Amino acid sequence: MKKLFSGILVCFLVAVSFLTTGCFNLPGGDDTGNLLYPSGTISGYKVCYKPTQYNFERLFLTFSDNIVSNLFTYFTFYNYRFDDENNFPGVSEDNYLTIWDEALNLDRVRYQPKFVNDEDGVQYYTYDNVGWNWSFGDNIEFLINPLISSGTNGKLEKNKNILEDFLARIAEYNIYYLNDIISIYSTVLEYNIYELVLGRTPTAPVIEISDTATTVLESVKVTLNSQIVDGTTTTRDTIMDPIQEEFSLYGTYVGFSERDRENLTNYILETVIGDQIVNNPTYNKNNEYQTKVAEIIENANPTSNQDVEEGQEPPRDFFDPYPASKIKDFNGTAFYINGGIDENGNLSNTNAFDHIQSAEYQSFVIMPEQEDLSLCALWLAFESEQPIDAVIRVRYYNGAGRLFETAKQQISMSGDPFDATTDIVMMDLVYNEISDTELDTEVDMILDPFDNELDGGILKADDIDGKYVTGTLAHYYNIIESDSGFGAIGVLNHNRIPFSYMEIVIDVIKDPNEPQATYPFKMGVVGIFPTAE
Numbered sequence: 001m002k003k004l005f006s007g008i009l010v011c012f013l014v015a016v017s018f019l020t021t022g023c024f025n026l027p028g029g030d031d032t033g034n035l036l037y038p039s040g041t042i043s044g045y046k047v048c049y050k051p052t053q054y055n056f057e058r059l060f061l062t063f064s065d066n067i068v069s070n071l072f073t074y075f076t077f078y079n080y081r082f083d084d085e086n087n088f089p090g091v092s093e094d095n096y097l098t099i100w101d102e103a104l105n106l107d108r109v110r111y112q113p114k115f116v117n118d119e120d121g122v123q124y125y126t127y128d129n130v131g132w133n134w135s136f137g138d139n140i141e142f143l144i145n146p147l148i149s150s151g152t153n154g155k156l157e158k159n160k161n162i163l164e165d166f167l168a169r170i171a172e173y174n175i176y177y178l179n180d181i182i183s184i185y186s187t188v189l190e191y192n193i194y195e196l197v198l199g200r201t202p203t204a205p206v207i208e209i210s211d212t213a214t215t216v217l218e219s220v221k222v223t224l225n226s227q228i229v230d231g232t233t234t235t236r237d238t239i240m241d242p243i244q245e246e247f248s249l250y251g252t253y254v255g256f257s258e259r260d261r262e263n264l265t266n267y268i269l270e271t272v273i274g275d276q277i278v279n280n281p282t283y284n285k286n287n288e289y290q291t292k293v294a295e296i297i298e299n300a301n302p303t304s305n306q307d308v309e310e311g312q313e314p315p316r317d318f319f320d321p322y323p324a325s326k327i328k329d330f331n332g333t334a335f336y337i338n339g340g341i342d343e344n345g346n347l348s349n350t351n352a353f354d355h356i357q358s359a360e361y362q363s364f365v366i367m368p369e370q371e372d373l374s375l376c377a378l379w380l381a382f383e384s385e386q387p388i389d390a391v392i393r394v395r396y397y398n399g400a401g402r403l404f405e406t407a408k409q410q411i412s413m414s415g416d417p418f419d420a421t422t423d424i425v426m427m428d429l430v431y432n433e434i435s436d437t438e439l440d441t442e443v444d445m446i447l448d449p450f451d452n453e454l455d456g457g458i459l460k461a462d463d464i465d466g467k468y469v470t471g472t473l474a475h476y477y478n479i480i481e482s483d484s485g486f487g488a489i490g491v492l493n494h495n496r497i498p499f500s501y502m503e504i505v506i507d508v509i510k511d512p513n514e515p516q517a518t519y520p521f522k523m524g525v526v527g528i529f530p531t532a533e
Helices: 002-021 061-075 096-103 160-171 175-197 233-250 258-278 285-299 471-476
Strands: 042-050 112-117 123-128 206-209 220-224 227-229 326-331 360-368 373-384 388-397 403-405 409-413 424-428 431-433 477-481 488-492 501-508 521-530
Touching: 042 488, 061 175, 061 258, 061 285, 096 160, 175 220, 175 227, 175 233, 175 258, 227 233, 258 285, 360 488, 360 521, 373 388, 373 409, 373 501, 388 424, 409 424, 471 477, 488 501
Parallel strands: none
Antiparallel strands: 042 326, 042 360, 112 123, 206 220, 220 227, 360 501, 373 424, 373 521, 388 403, 388 409, 388 501, 403 431, 477 488
């Protein structure tokens, strides 16, 4: 406690000095050091920031294909119950009751089955003409479900002969009848997934069902953004190009987060299937739809079956996202702001950030050179050309499996030129452990030298244009989901780092109702204060 008190006292005295003079005379951009940050103590800063554009691959193409295909094949008679030759198993006196129970669920995209206990004690089934929101016509030639159109008063008794007739008719249907429907709805879902990840309300397709169509493709007309979705590759690319371009500008990570999975599950239940089924216990016994949709999303993972060359590290898992970011090393004191003295020796703030580029900064790591460095406080400066709100905090990894974090601190950038009396953020470095049990454990931060040559220098980013977080480097960075409700911030993957480090996290609060908004700003270090011995 004495050590902490001494550190706070030093910080207080320095703060008084700063507030009296209005600014520090800091070098900015060179390696000469300064009184608050002795030369040789720290080699520099490793900064992670969002680039103006990121070259995403077609991220959700396979994902949406897998989801829609599995949804429709599970909940219709074109599903896993077929053998390799698309035939049902043979019906016998021993198994027909079991197959009956499966056959009951064989067209739930268009019809919902109900169990009926008749007065004579015989078990019957009926079907309600209640379909999914994303459905297709119910009177299509060769696709009419005989279990719906047969039976007295719409009731079907469990009967081996009826079942055999039903399965014989289904076996004549070609499994590829639904491919066009799957292609159409997969295009819509891919577009909607991009919107979900960007924090927007997905665009609802306009769906028109035909009562007179004789083919599956003619049975449904789907329009998205006033454009007919016909299931062809050309149309899909035309529809997807604009949202893909937006995602390259505004997307912040590669992959799919836990929050994304939750949002997509809810979207499929509410929009693709619909409340009329999901919230009706008659059709959705034991929340089967919720369970199955979550399972289908999990199994649609597009990276799960990717081939990996011998000796190569597998790509980051789709459900283990990494930031769509760049990193850059600011060596020496290059991440300091300039000291506020103009060329005539007068106080000035106009050139404070001349050497620091404008970007959406997400995090930065202090890279010490000396052993056992302990810090008590950190002062940062910000400048932006538009008002920007953000939440900042500091993470500390002790190098041995324990991660700590300071309390979150709200900041607001005014959008006006930098003012040394108002645009300085002072952070007291008191950490609490990040734990599932929410331990309230304070800890002194002791920093090791930052090994920038780790694993062959994979983390080095001293090029003037920075370095994209991709390929092998993607395994060394994780994301923290933003408090905005969408988007993420890139941070070091502490599981890959064998030494202690300190990382400052800047979470810009974005507005999903302004999809074209960008959030560039400038930031730099004003002072970093060692704990007094």
